[in-house]
Amino acid sequence: MSGVNTAGWRPSMNEVALGDMAPATQSGDRALMLEEALIFELGCEGQTGVDIEAPSKAVSPALSKFRRKAAPALPGLSEPETVRHYTRLSRQNYGIDLGPFPLGSCTMKHNPRLNEKMARLPGFADVHPLQPQKTVEGALEVIEQLADWLMKLTGMASVAMSPKAGAHGELCGLLCIRAALDARGESREIVLVPESAHGTNPATAAFAGFKVQAIPATPEGRVDLEALKEKLGPDVAGVMITNPNTCGLFEPDLKEIADAVHAVGGYVYCDGANFNAIVGRVRPGDLGVDAMHINLHKTFSTPHGGGGPGAGPVVLSEALAPYAPLPFVTRGEEGEVHLVEEENRGEGHERAFGRMVAFHGQMGMFTRALAYILSHGADGLKQVSEDAVLNANYILRSLEDVLEAPFGKSGPCMHEALFSDAGLPDGISTLDIAKGLIDEGFHPMTVYFPLVVKGAMLIEPTETESKQGLDRFIASMRNLAQRAQEQDESLHTAPHFAPRRRLDETRAARKPVLVWKGDEEA
Amino acid sequence: MSVYYSEDHEWIEVEGDLGTVGITDYAQGQLGDITFVDLPEEGATVAKGDSIAVVDSVKAASDVYTPVSGEIAETNDALADEPELVNSDPEVGGWLFRVKLADASELEELMDEAAYKKFVAGL
Numbered sequence: 001m002s003g004v005n006t007a008g009w010r011p012s013m014n015e016v017a018l019g020d021m022a023p024a025t026q027s028g029d030r031a032l033m034l035e036e037a038l039i040f041e042l043g044c045e046g047q048t049g050v051d052i053e054a055p056s057k058a059v060s061p062a063l064s065k066f067r068r069k070a071a072p073a074l075p076g077l078s079e080p081e082t083v084r085h086y087t088r089l090s091r092q093n094y095g096i097d098l099g100p101f102p103l104g105s106c107t108m109k110h111n112p113r114l115n116e117k118m119a120r121l122p123g124f125a126d127v128h129p130l131q132p133q134k135t136v137e138g139a140l141e142v143i144e145q146l147a148d149w150l151m152k153l154t155g156m157a158s159v160a161m162s163p164k165a166g167a168h169g170e171l172c173g174l175l176c177i178r179a180a181l182d183a184r185g186e187s188r189e190i191v192l193v194p195e196s197a198h199g200t201n202p203a204t205a206a207f208a209g210f211k212v213q214a215i216p217a218t219p220e221g222r223v224d225l226e227a228l229k230e231k232l233g234p235d236v237a238g239v240m241i242t243n244p245n246t247c248g249l250f251e252p253d254l255k256e257i258a259d260a261v262h263a264v265g266g267y268v269y270c271d272g273a274n275f276n277a278i279v280g281r282v283r284p285g286d287l288g289v290d291a292m293h294i295n296l297h298k299t300f301s302t303p304h305g306g307g308g309p310g311a312g313p314v315v316l317s318e319a320l321a322p323y324a325p326l327p328f329v330t331r332g333e334e335g336e337v338h339l340v341e342e343e344n345r346g347e348g349h350e351r352a353f354g355r356m357v358a359f360h361g362q363m364g365m366f367t368r369a370l371a372y373i374l375s376h377g378a379d380g381l382k383q384v385s386e387d388a389v390l391n392a393n394y395i396l397r398s399l400e401d402v403l404e405a406p407f408g409k410s411g412p413c414m415h416e417a418l419f420s421d422a423g424l425p426d427g428i429s430t431l432d433i434a435k436g437l438i439d440e441g442f443h444p445m446t447v448y449f450p451l452v453v454k455g456a457m458l459i460e461p462t463e464t465e466s467k468q469g470l471d472r473f474i475a476s477m478r479n480l481a482q483r484a485q486e487q488d489e490s491l492h493t494a495p496h497f498a499p500r501r502r503l504d505e506t507r508a509a510r511k512p513v514l515v516w517k518g519d520e521e522a
Numbered sequence: 523m524s525v526y527y528s529e530d531h532e533w534i535e536v537e538g539d540l541g542t543v544g545i546t547d548y549a550q551g552q553l554g555d556i557t558f559v560d561l562p563e564e565g566a567t568v569a570k571g572d573s574i575a576v577v578d579s580v581k582a583a584s585d586v587y588t589p590v591s592g593e594i595a596e597t598n599d600a601l602a603d604e605p606e607l608v609n610s611d612p613e614v615g616g617w618l619f620r621v622k623l624a625d626a627s628e629l630e631e632l633m634d635e636a637a638y639k640k641f642v643a644g645l
Contacts, residue, residue: 212573447581448581448582449582451582451584454552505555505580506555506557506580509555509557509558509578509580510557510558510605510606
C-alpha cells in the first residue's frame with residue numbers, strides 16, 4: 001500500500017515533463033496526466049458502500065462445509081471512492097469523444113447522440129428476449145426496417161441479423177457457404193484469402209474447417225487476379241476478399257474475380273469492414289458478392305464496445321439466403337413482423353444451418369444503426385462515404401512528401417491512407433512515430449498492418465473530422481516526420497507526457513502478469 | 523549434411539532423412555522481438571507449403587510454412603519458456619521442428635545459402 005497516491009495524480013509528473021529528454025509538442029498538448037492505483041490497493045478493509053447485516057450464525061448442516069475460512073479479498077471502498085476510482089480511470093482513457101482516433105481499418109467515427117436518445121427509449125432499452133413477441137412488435141419492426149435498409153444498401157437478397165460482431169459475421173457467412181456446399185453434396189476444402197484481406201479472414205476460414213491459401217498482392221496493393229485464377233479449381237469453396245482492401249484501395253477486379261470463382265462453383269465472401277468508403281455508392285451485390293458482414297459499429301456509427309455484444313449482420317445472395325441461421329426476423333403477408341425459430345422454420349427457412357446465438361441480436365445496436373440511417377437518409381449516407389474518402393485523400397496527399405506512401409501512385413485511396421517506414425532514417429521506426437503521436441495528444445494510427453507493407457502506418461480519419469481537425473493532425477505528423485529525419489533521439493523514448501512512458505511490450509507479452517494476487521506476491 | 527532455404531524465409535538442415543526447420547536470421551530481424559511460438563504436434567503428417575507453426579512477435583503473428591512434406595518427429599520444447607531463442611540464435615538453438623522427409627526431391631526446389639543471400643539482398 002505504501003507509495004500509492006490516492007489522490008490520483010502522479011507526483012513525479014512535473015519532473016518527467018521537465019526532464020532533459022522531453023520535447024515540446026507541436027499541439028501543445030500533454031496527453032493525460034492521471035495516475036491511478038488498482039482498486040484493491042485503494043480503501044481499507046471493512047469499509048463498504050452499503051450496510052450489510054451480519055450473517056446468521058445458524059448455517060444449515062448441508063451447507064456448512066462451504067462456509068468460508070477467510071474473508072474474501074474484496075476491495076473496501078465507499079460508493080464515492082468507487083465512483084471516483086472509475087471516473088479517474090475513465091479520464092486516463094482516450095476515446096472518440098476526446099479527439100481524433102485515426103485507427104486504420106476500424107472506422108472510429110463519431111457516435112451521434114441522437115442514436116443514444118433513441119436506444120434509451122424504454123420500448124427498446126427495457127425489452128427482454130423472452131417476453132411475448134406481441135409485446136415487442138415495435139422492436140421487431142426496428143430490426144426488420146434495419147434489415148431492409150442493409151439489403152437495399154448492399155443490393156443483396158437477404159440478411160442474417162443475429163451475428164454479434166464482424167468476425168462472428170464472417171463465420172456465419174462461411175457456415176452458409178459450407179451448408180450450400182453440403183446441400184450440393186460437395187466437400188470443397190480450400191478458401192482463398194488475398195494478402196490484402198483483413199487478418200480475421202484466414203482465421204475465420206480455418207475455424208470453419210477450411211484450408212486457407214494466400215493470394216499475393218500486386219505491387220499496386222491489389223489482389224493479383226492472375227495468381228487467383230491459377231488457384232481456382234474444383235476444390236475451392238470460395239474466396240474471402242476485403243473491398244476496399246486493407247491497403248485502403250478499391251478492388252476494381254472484384255466483379256471479374258467473382259465471375260471466375262462462380263464459374264468453378266465457389267462462393268465469394270466480402271469482408272464489409274471497410275463499407276464506410278462505398279456506402280451509398282457501390283452495392284456489393286452488383287459485384288457478385290454472396291455474403292458480406294456489416295460492422296454496425298463502423299459504418300453505422302454504433303459505439304465500439306457499446307455496453308454489451310455488438311452486431312455484425314450478414315447480407316446474403318439468393319444462393320446463400322436459404323442457409324441463413326435462425327432466429328430470423330421476417331415480415332408476414334399482412335405486414336406484421338415476427339421471428340422465425342426452430343418451431344416455425346417451415347416458413348422458408350427449412351435449410352437454415354442452425355443457430356449461432358441464443359436470441360435475435362443486440363437491440364441497442366440495431367436501434368442506433370437505424371437512427372443513424374434514418375437521420376442521414378440515402379443522400380446523407382452517400383455524402384458519408386464521399387467525405388470519408390475525401391478526408392483520407394487529404395491526409396494522403398498532405399503527408400506523402402514527408403512519409404513514404406507505398407501505393408500513393410495507385411490512384412486515390414479510399415477511406416484510409418497507408419504509409420510505411422521506408423523513408424525514415426535507420427533506427428527510427430513506425431513504433432517511434434506512433435508513440436510520438438501520443439505525446440501530440442492523438443491516439444496512434446494502426447501500425448504494422450497490413451502485413452504486406454513493412455512498417456505500415458494506416459490512417460483512417462473518417463468523415464466526422466473537420467478540415468481544421470485534420471490540419472492539426474497533419475501538422476503533428478509532419479512535425480514527427482521532421483524530427484525523425486533529424487534523428488531526434490527523444491522519439492525513441494516517447495511518449496514523454498502520457499501516464500506511462502514507453503512500455504516494454506516484449507516483456508508484457510512474454511511474461512504477462514494478468515492477475516492481482518495481493519501484497520504478499522507483489 | 524546440408525542447409526536449404528525457402529522464399530518464405532525458413533531454413534532446413536538435412537541429415538539423413540531428418541530435416542531441422544527454423545526461420546532465418548533475416549526473418550527474425552524483420553519480425554522483431556518474438557513473444558510466442560506455436561508449434562505443430564509431434565507425429566502430425568504435413569505437406570510442403572502447409573502453414574504448420576506460428577511465430578508471434580510484438581508486431582505480428584506470422585505463419586511458418588514447412589519447406590518439405592513428411593512427419594513431425596520432434597519440436598523444440600525450449601521455445602515454450604524461451605521464445606527469444608528465435609531472436610538470439612535463429613539458425614541453431616532457435617530451431618522450431620524436425621520433420622522426417624517424405625520426398626527428398628522436394629529439397630531441389632529450395633535455395634542454397636548463396637542463392638538465399640542473393641534473394642534477400644533483392645528484397
